[in-house]
Amino acid sequence: MPKENESNGRGKEPVIKLEDVWKIYTMGEVEVPALQGLNLDIYPSEFVAIMGPSGSGKSTAMNMVGCLDVPTRGRIMLAGQDISKLSESDLAQIRGKKIGFIFQTFNLMPGLSALENVMLPMTFQGVPKDRREKRAKELLESVNLGDRLNHRPTELSGGQQQRVAIARSLSNDPEVILADEPTGNLDQKTGREVMLMLSDFHCRAGKTIIMVTHDANVARFAERIVNIKDGKITSIDDNPEHEVCETEMQKERDNPDNNKKIKKEKGKEK
Ligand code: ADP
Numbered sequence: 422m423p424k425e426n427e428s429n430g431r432g433k434e435p436v437i438k439l440e441d442v443w444k445i446y447t448m449g450e451v452e453v454p455a456l457q458g459l460n461l462d463i464y465p466s467e468f469v470a471i472m473g474p475s476g477s478g479k480s481t482a483m484n485m486v487g488c489l490d491v492p493t494r495g496r497i498m499l500a501g502q503d504i505s506k507l508s509e510s511d512l513a514q515i516r517g518k519k520i521g522f523i524f525q526t527f528n529l530m531p532g533l534s535a536l537e538n539v540m541l542p543m544t545f546q547g548v549p550k551d552r553r554e555k556r557a558k559e560l561l562e563s564v565n566l567g568d569r570l571n572h573r574p575t576e577l578s579g580g581q582q583q584r585v586a587i588a589r590s591l592s593n594d595p596e597v598i599l600a601d602e603p604t605g606n607l608d609q610k611t612g613r614e615v616m617l618m619l620s621d622f623h624c625r626a627g628k629t630i631i632m633v634t635h636d637a638n639v640a641r642f643a644e645r646i647v648n649i650k651d652g653k654i655t656s657i658d659d660n661p662e663h664e665v666c667e668t669e670m671q672k673e674r675d676n677p678d679n680n681k682k683i684k685k686e687k688g689k690e691k
């Protein structure tokens with residue numbers, strides 16, 4: 422038996438557990454089986470990518486893990502709590518506290534500044550204004566947007582908007598970050614910058630990340646890759662060669678005895 426991988430939390434209780442999860446949409450007379458019996462465990466601090474063709478059920482699965490919808494059948498556990506049969510208001514509560522979302526289209530509030538966008542989820546959790554402002558500022562600084570606090574989304578590039586969205590997703594210090602095609606609207610270079618940032622948050626803050634992507638260059642940041650087709654998982658692959666974030670590489674440089682498997686890849690890039 423290989424030693425449990427400490428960095429990805431396997432060996433602990435899963436933070437997310439899908440047990441025979443089905444979602445069947447009814448469109449008039451027609452039933453669309455979007456998910457057909459998903460079983461999946463995701464462990465604390467894991468970075469998992471979900472890949473599959475368009476229409477395979479990736480977003481449907483994400484929406485249910487993210488408490489935006491409930492399954493037709495089956496069970497979803499989030500941090501030890503069964504979320505598969507909760508009411509809309511209970512789902513909203515959990516969603517606000519435990520989940521951070523990053524969307525393909527950024528989904529920032531157009532009328533609000535970058536700072537106000539990052540403060541907003543904390544407002545819903547009743548965080549006092551001075552603490553909201555302080556934390557939002559720190560988060561925006563950590564995504565290198567300290568000089569864009571008062572810009573509106575239309576005054577920011579796509580990459581900058583997605584960095585605001587990353588900061589926003591972290592504002593309530595969620596258990597899990599869900600990113601649905603986070604680089605889908607970005608060019609390759611900007612997408613890579615955004616991924617480096619997300620990956621760095623993953624290893625610095627130890628956040629569990631589930632990310633949907635079409636792009637193999639984006640999926641390579643993940644530690645495991647779940648392939649979905651026609652609402653079914655076709656394979657779950659470990660990705661031991663996953664790209665390692667800057668923070669982890671620094672740790673490795675500081676500690677040559679470190680026996681963690683780290684791919685010293687920086688030079689090979691591009
Ligand atoms: P993906 O994100 O992998 O592209 P989705 O999860 O969005 O796929 O969709 C899976 C299937 O469910 C598709 O056939 C889609 O048309 C269908 N579907 C998704 N959302 C709805 C909905 N709200 N009502 C009816 N059918 C839906």
Ligand code: MG
Nearest residue numbers: 479480481601
């Ligand atoms: Mg989708």
